[in-house]
Amino acid sequence: MTLPRGVALMASALGLLMMFVFWSGAAGQIANGYNDFLGFYAGARLCRTPELYQAEAVTRLQLAEAGATASALRFTRAPFYALMLSPLGHLPFRSAYFTWMALNLAALAGHYLLAGVVLSMCAIKYHLFLLVPLALVAQRLWRVLAGAGIGAVALTALSFVAGGPQWPAAYLKVLADPAINPSIETMPALAGSVSGLEYGNLILWVFGIAVAAACWFIARRAPDFETAFAASLLGSLLLSCHSYVSDATLLIPALLILAERRAIPLAVAYAALSPVPYFMLLRGSPAADLVRIAMLLVVGVIAVRACSSWRKLPRLSPSGEVDPVRQ
Numbered sequence: 001m002t003l004p005r006g007v008a009l010m011a012s013a014l015g016l017l018m019m020f021v022f023w024s025g026a027a028g029q030i031a032n033g034y035n036d037f038l039g040f041y042a043g044a045r046l047c048r049t050p051e052l053y054q055a056e057a058v059t060r061l062q063l064a065e066a067g068a069t070a071s072a073l074r075f076t077r078a079p080f081y082a083l084m085l086s087p088l089g090h091l092p093f094r095s096a097y098f099t100w101m102a103l104n105l106a107a108l109a110g111h112y113l114l115a116g117v118v119l120s121m122c123a124i125k126y127h128l129f130l131l132v133p134l135a136l137v138a139q140r141l142w143r144v145l146a147g148a149g150i151g152a153v154a155l156t157a158l159s160f161v162a163g164g165p166q167w168p169a170a171y172l173k174v175l176a177d178p179a180i181n182p183s184i185e186t187m188p189a190l191a192g193s194v195s196g197l198e199y200g201n202l203i204l205w206v207f208g209i210a211v212a213a214a215c216w217f218i219a220r221r222a223p224d225f226e227t228a229f230a231a232s233l234l235g236s237l238l239l240s241c242h243s244y245v246s247d248a249t250l251l252i253p254a255l256l257i258l259a260e261r262r263a264i265p266l267a268v269a270y271a272a273l274s275p276v277p278y279f280m281l282l283r284g285s286p287a288a289d290l291v292r293i294a295m296l297l298v299v300g301v302i303a304v305r306a307c308s309s310w311r312k313l314p315r316l317s318p319s320g321e322v323d324p325v326r327q
Contacts, residue, residue, distance in 0.1 A: 033097035034068045041065065041096055043075035043082035044089030047162050052082060053170040055177075065093045071179040076242075078171065079163030080155040081124050086162075123155055127240045128247055131215045131232040138219030139228050181242055185284040188248040189240045190296075193289050211235045211296070214303045221306040223261070230257035231302055238295055245281050255298070263302045 029035060042058045045065070051057035055074060062069035075082060088096040122129040136145050159167055174180065181187075184195045190207050194200035215235035219228035233254040237243060251272045259269035271277065277294070280287040 032068070033066065033094060034070075036073065037097050037100060038062050038066060038068065038070065038073040039075045040077075040081075040085055040100070041088065041093055043077065044085040044087075044096070046075070047079070047082040047086040047089065048164070050164065050166065050170075052079060052163055052167070053174045072182045074174065074180060076174055076180050077124060078155070078159050079161075079167045080158035083158050083162035121151065123152065125247075127236075127242050128250065129233070129236055130239050131212060131235045132229065134212065134216050135219040135225070135228040135232040138216055139222070139225045141225060183244075183284070186245065186281050186288060187240070187243050188237050188245075188251075188281060188288075188291065188295065189243050190238050190292060191241055193285065193292050207296075208239050211238050211299060214299050218299075218302050218306045226257050227261045227263060230254040230261075231263075231299070234258075234295060234299055238292070238299070245278050248278060248281060251277075251295075258298075258302065263305050264298060268298060 033041075039058070042061050043052065045061055046052045046057060052075060055071070058074045059069045059071075062073075085100075088100055091099060122132065133145070133148070136148070163170070185192050190204055190211075194203045197203065212235065215231050218231040222228040222231070230253070233250050237248065237250060240247070252269075255264065255269040255272045258264045259266045277291045280291050282288075
């Protein structure tokens with residue numbers, strides 16, 4: 001099945017509309033760089049210093065350079081990203097912000113080992129791609145995994161260069177700080193539904209293991225990597241401990257791929273194109289709980305389809321030919 005050509009135009013138009021609606025009230029903050037870039041700039045300036053993850057140092061620098069700060073906008077990435085951003089630290093805050101935006105816009109504008117190296121850059125926001133390695137293993141894409149491993153080793157080495165030998169402990173301390181996860185009830189992740197419950201952590205672990213197992217099962221039976229990758233994106237969003245409405249837009253490509261592969265009804269993909277689920281997330285519980293339940297149901301439906309529809313489908317090798325070893 002090929003999706004109608006108008007779907008791409010509809011997705012683009014709705015995406016622009018959603019961005020306008022969601023962020024119109026914060027236009028001034030966006031124009032001044034009072035967003036995630038506050039933390040990125042702090043990381044660029046404090047790279048290769050012991051203050052990279054120190055809240056007091058970050059606050060002091062942000063107030064001095066940008067005139068604004070927020071406890072949720074500290075540098076929360078691995079040190080290698082601070083090292084990559086460090087050239088921006090030589091510029092004044094606003095110049096660095098507009099340079100960073102220009103580079104992002106420029107970035108928008110066969111080789112499997114190289115593909116894996118590029119894939120390792122997902123480590124910048126690894127919490128949104130937690131289950132992608134499972135999909136790669138399940139699909140036996142060993143060269144892509146090798147490339148990802150090479151990239152991960154290189155990024156780890158860069159992190160030690162940028163953050164020194166003490167960075168893992170300092171980084172884990174930042175990740176454990178609840179201040180970096182405000183409004184958890186608006187997250188697409190399961191954590192948004194169980195936070196505050198007496199046995200919330202236990203429930204989260206049970207559902208997390210179930211989602212990971214379902215995505216592994218789907219990836220093992222999927223006829224191609226695109227299907228496995230889409231399911232892993234859906235599962236990763238459910239398991240992520242730091243994701244918000246903007247991150248939930250990953251649902252759009254994931255569900256469109258799954259609809260094209262007939263794993264889910266096309267109407268489900270169209271629902272992801274509408275603003276409704278994103279507004280429901282912004283409302284928090286109980287509206288956001290319905291979105292998370294719907295995501296769980298989609299994973300369950302795909303797993304059931306994998307038991308039947310895909311059982312006899314041959315898997316494809318990277319060249320597009322049937323791989324007899326993997327059938």
